[in-house]
Amino acid sequence: MFLSETYRKIAADGIWNNNIVFGQNLALCPLLAVTGTATNGLGMGLATLVVIIASNGLISVTRHLIPSEIRIPIFVLLIAALVTLVDILMNAWAHELYKVLGLFIALIVTNCALLGRAEAFASKQPVKHALWDGLMMGLGFLLVLVALGAAREISASGTLFANASVLLGESFRFLEVTVIPNYKGFLLMALPPGGFIMLAFLIVGKRLIDQKIAERKVSITVLTPVIAEEES
């Protein structure tokens, strides 16, 4: 394996076991607000990914300087400054992208997962681990955003990744698919309540998979001693 045990655990936690949405139930505000389409989910996910890596790194670098009594105001200050910085710089230098993502950038401040990772991980871990954790948590969040966006988009309008070419450029037009042709549309799924309903389905799905995995583990541990005895 090219990754050490620690890194593999961080990756598994970030993407599956302790996923920001499924494991920690955090970040529901930006999640439900923007996942009307898979493209929007992708945009929000990318923006969050960049900011969470940067904030984890910054907080880990300065972790010895930060007294625990005033850590929360400092974390909030750092995250808010970072988000504003990204917002201004993108508006100036990546204006086309900003017009699509601009709404999401400001929303990242409302993402308590960033503060959560700062508090629970980055402030106690070396920089390398903190950056890796940021990347994996960000990726986990991105996957949920895209999955929820895709599920809502398909059930609401029958399309997938509509307007992806606006976000990613013309070369990504192949992503835009009409999954169900001549679909009448199911508006509820595009509205906020649809977000809650679909999120519930996704969480149930994740729990079911976890249950299957746990059952298989039990059966393996039950079987192993038998095999061991036969061999002896």
Next chain:
Amino acid sequence: MKLDPATIERLKQKIAVYREFLRNWLEPSNLAQLRPKLEFQTGVLAGFALIASVLLGVTNCSTEGTIQRRLDEDLKKSLEEVVPPALYDNDMLLDTVSIPSAEYNIGANETTVYIALKSGQVTAVCFKFTAPDGYSGAINMIMGIDRDGNILGVRVLSHKETPGLGDKIEVAKSDWILNFVGRSLDNLAPAKWAVKKDGGEFDQFAGATITPRKSVQAIYRGLQLFKAHQEQLINP
């Protein structure tokens, strides 16, 4: 000024001393002793706030011009959408007139009107306006009107209407907004400036009546604003 080698040597030593001090001070064990102290905490918070505000201030100042240019480009693009290119040969961003618009309820007390000139003649005007009473917030629009008061084009710049229902006012979602082209206060009676449900000329959307109703009303008020200042605008 030229520094002799001795001075440079001394400066180097001094820097080395400071670096050594900083390295020792930044040792986790030293910082662990400092952290419970109130003055250290105050200093750290102040330090972080200072660095953050300086960084943000510098970034803001250095990108202000660029952002303004980008916004101008955006505005220019919207202007081009509602005024056909054959009608002007000037830079509309530079030829502007400001007129009072408080009584028309179109979102601003002062409206900047961009003037389209062809060989020095006013051919059309264009301005941004707002329906402040959309279904879920303001609907920002831009409209081009020729010198006789006929609409050349209307576009929605930004809105917060319900996706899938009210967003048919966007030209990307439906052709509804194109129905306004060629309309004027003269060729359509005031009572007809409404959605069909209210006895007017324009379609409402299935499931969304308020959005188009308020849009039509705002466009009507925008035309009234133009009519009130028509003489002043087309004969500068």
